Amino acid sequence: MSQTETTLFVNRFTHGLIGPETGFFATIQSGSRIRAVTPPGCWGPMITPDFRGGHEVTQPVYIEGAEVGDAVALYIEDVRVLSLAASTGTMRVNDKACEGDAFVAKKCPGCGQPWPKTQIQGIGEEAIRCIHCGAEASPFHFNQGYTVVFDHDHNAAIAVDQRHAEQFAAEAKRFASLPEQSEQYPILLFAAHELTGLPIRVRPCIGNIGTMPAKTIPDSHNAGDFGAFLVDAPHEYGLSAEELDAVRTDAHLDCTDVRPGAVLLCPVKVPGAGVYMGDAHSIMGRGELAVHSIDITADITIRVEVLKGVDLPGPILLPNADDLPRIAKPYTPAERESFAALAKQYDILADTDMGPVQFIGTGKDLNAAVDNAIDRAHQFLGLSRDEVMNRATVTGEVQITRLPGTVQLSLLLPRTLLEDKGLWPLVKTQYTL
Structure with missing residues (x-):
């Protein structure tokens, strides 16, 4: 099916799996939007015995021109809570x-x-x-x-x-606002x-969003931590550790900062990318300590852009400026002046023309996730692991995204390096640099 409209509405879901065997819902061009009403992730699919994964995500969308070795940028435009309860x-x-x-x-x-x-x-x-x-x-x-x-x-x-x-249980589908095809x-x-009586803020985010893995696997396991359950598993979705690392795209990142205004850059591991989404939360604290936050039916709109030749080893997030750690925020004009004055005293140049990015890392535990984020930054940027760690210690930091093993590694990086890697136009626009 070819789709030429500006916005494609996706209304089919994959029953717990994601990958080439789930097929594509439709085809759109780079620059188009995808909209979907996504059913809750986690608990609903978890208690439904014929589901083969822990989520219920949208059938992937084929993006024209997206080839293996490219990336796609997902601009999160809107996430609206639809659930009544x-x-x-x-x-x-x-x-x-x-x-x-x-x-x-x-x-x-x-x-x-x-x-x-x-x-x-x-x-x-x-x-x-x-x-x-x-x-x-x-x-x-x-x-x-x-x-x-x-x-x-x-x-x-x-x-x-x-x-x-x-009362809500007696009319569960209505109060959950489940889409018809769920x-x-x-x-x-x-x-x-x-x-009872606990007041809770609302700050919606998307827990599972990205590109299709290179092999069909349970949708909740498209990450290094949950995916570890697949390693040497006796069922038909079992993989070796090497296979898991090769096929996963880490779309299940459960990051509270994947919310309206953020830009998520995703690796392409199958022709057409296969963009999908689901598992939205009404709010989620860093770490998702209870393993599950408040899963909701959500009306989500994203815009998709193909980034040719941007070969990512894993997702990169450009969060809202307000969501950046203070240490990784772009330098202010006053800070730039101070750095320049100090550098002049010692006849060196202060490289203050910089922008922030976050590398997503996942693994069986937090240590493995941090190592994965460092490895991805090292591989993509061409910097040594030591330089990545030094920069991340004084101009960035590691944040726990999800337990047991998903992290955000923030780095403030030189414009020249970001230009060389094809990211500067996105970073410049996202942070008004």
Whole structure:
């Protein structure tokens, strides 16, 4: 299918997988927009036993002219919360309902059917039942769960009591605002009701957004930390560590700064790039300590631009200026004057014509994620690892993006280097340099 309109609306989802086997929804040109109403990630797909991944993302879009070795820039233009209510919490795995990785290798605890078909009977954590034997079949339950309701303008949320949680559970699809084509069970069904009265701000972000991996894998595992569950796994999506590193694009980055105004640069590992998105959150603190934040149905609009010959080893983020660490912000005119005056005393030049970028790193734990970010900066920039580490220590820093292993490595880099790598026009525009 060819698409020539300015904005393409995507309304199909991939049922927990992402990669070449999921196919493309449509084709658009560089400079076009993609819009989608994305269903909640994480908890809904997690409790739906026939899902083979932990999210429900959009079917990828083919971008004309995007070839392996290029990059695509995703300009995050809008993320609007549509859910009327949402639910989340800390998780407990039902070991009888999976073979190892509960996000992927689901089975019925009763009859042993892999990825069983199920039906809903009532509300609560016992509501999901195998259609073959009737056993309760959700691979996950809450350790502590809570339900929030949003105000009319989606500017605030508050955790509700049992009565209201059960009211929302009885009409879970409506209160979750699920798009028609979504196939997940909304987690509102569980009627979680702890933390009653907790007020929660709203600051939407996108948890899973980027380009198609080179091999079809569970959508929640397109990153080095969650992807580690695939290494030597006995199910059909198992990979070696080397294969995982080769195919992943780290679209599942769960970064609170991937929000309106940010620009996410993504590697192209298949012809056409395969841009997709999902797993939006109404808010998320750095680290996502509970493993899950508040998953929502969201109306998302992005603009896509192909960057020819920009061969990225992993994602690079240009966050909003307000979201940059203070140490990595561009120098102010007053600072530039001070540096120039100091340098003049010693007959050297102060290189203050600089701009910030963030390298996303992922790995099985935080140490591995930091090493991955350093390696990516070293590989892409052509700087030694020592120079990357020195620069990141005094003109940048590492931020925990997601536990167990996703980080943002901020670097303030010379304009000449960014020009050489094809990034200066984007950095200059993003930060008005």
